Amino acid sequence: MKDYLEKTKKGLEIVKISVPERSYLYRLAEDFLEMARAYNNDAVHFYRKGDFVNAFACVNYAHGWLDAGARIGLFDVGTDDKLFTLWE
Numbered sequence: 001m002k003d004y005l006e007k008t009k010k011g012l013e014i015v016k017i018s019v020p021e022r023s024y025l026y027r028l029a030e031d032f033l034e035m036a037r038a039y040n041n042d043a044v045h046f047y048r049k050g051d052f053v054n055a056f057a058c059v060n061y062a063h064g065w066l067d068a069g070a071r072i073g074l075f076d077v078g079t080d081d082k083l084f085t086l087w088e
Contacts, residue, residue: 036062
């Protein structure tokens with residue numbers, strides 16, 4: 001479980017919004033990032049309480065938001081295809 005939390009924490013540190021700040025997609029990227037952070041915070045909360053089932057569910061949602069944002073081009077994650085599912 002701890003490995004999943006560490007991977008998502010690292011993912012949150014890596015992602016950078018890649019779309020122009022004045023575009024609608026920037027707001028969408030911010031929303032994806034906010035969702036990832038919120039689910040990650042929930043995962044950490046549940047993990048500390050010993051509720052590993054909910055922690056696991058939340059960390060997967062968190063990473064899913066990051067991965068989806070990277071996949072559709074909202075986030076720049078470089079060439080990190082270990083943490084993210086890149087198109088090419």
